[in-house]
Amino acid sequence: MAQLPSNIRVNAQFPFPSLVQGSGPVTITKQNGVWIVGWGVTQFATTVPPATDYAVDTVLVYNATTKTFFNMTLNALIGIVSGETAPTIVTAAGTYNSVTTDSRILMNKTVGAASSVVLAASAGYSGPVLVKDLKGDADTHNITVTFNGAEKADGLSSVVISTKYGAYWFNPLASGGWYITVA
Secondary structure, three states: OOOOOOOOOOOOOOOOOOOOOOOOOEEEEEEOOEEEEEEOOOOOOOOOOOHHHOOOOEEEEEEOOOOEEEEEEHHHHHHHHHOOOOOEEEOOOEEEEOOOOOOEEEEOOOOOOOEEEEEOOHHHOOOOEEEEEOOOOOOOOOEEEEEOOOOOEOOEOEEEEOOOOOEEEEEEOOOOOEEEEEO
């Protein structure tokens, strides 16, 4: 007979409570006199959380090797799956000076005002950088993207995002500077 863990009571002299209910993803059923505590995801709604919540929204992960559960943020999961860092979410009006680990800069200004992004030297980036109006007010509060030193993007010293939810990809050139693609 298999050895049971010490915290399991066998042949208890009292019945399982008569009123037992699961909640959320936890299910409790009785089959052939055996109580089964289970877990399922069918009770969860399907939704896409806003990017501003990626740092606080978590997913449950199971490690089959260690037989343990843990949680991780969506930011961490996105970084692992895509090989990219989590998006940088800028909430303050004014100027944001990018760093070379930025791959997506999402402008979600809490104060309605124009703002700007200064991209660091293109040589430090390993891939393109997205700059996007996440709040949806770039039509009235433009976002101006400028570049390090004398660098330009497609010959321009600055690029203005002036449409609601507008976005541009800035792709670094090996020769220095950037080229632009519309997101």
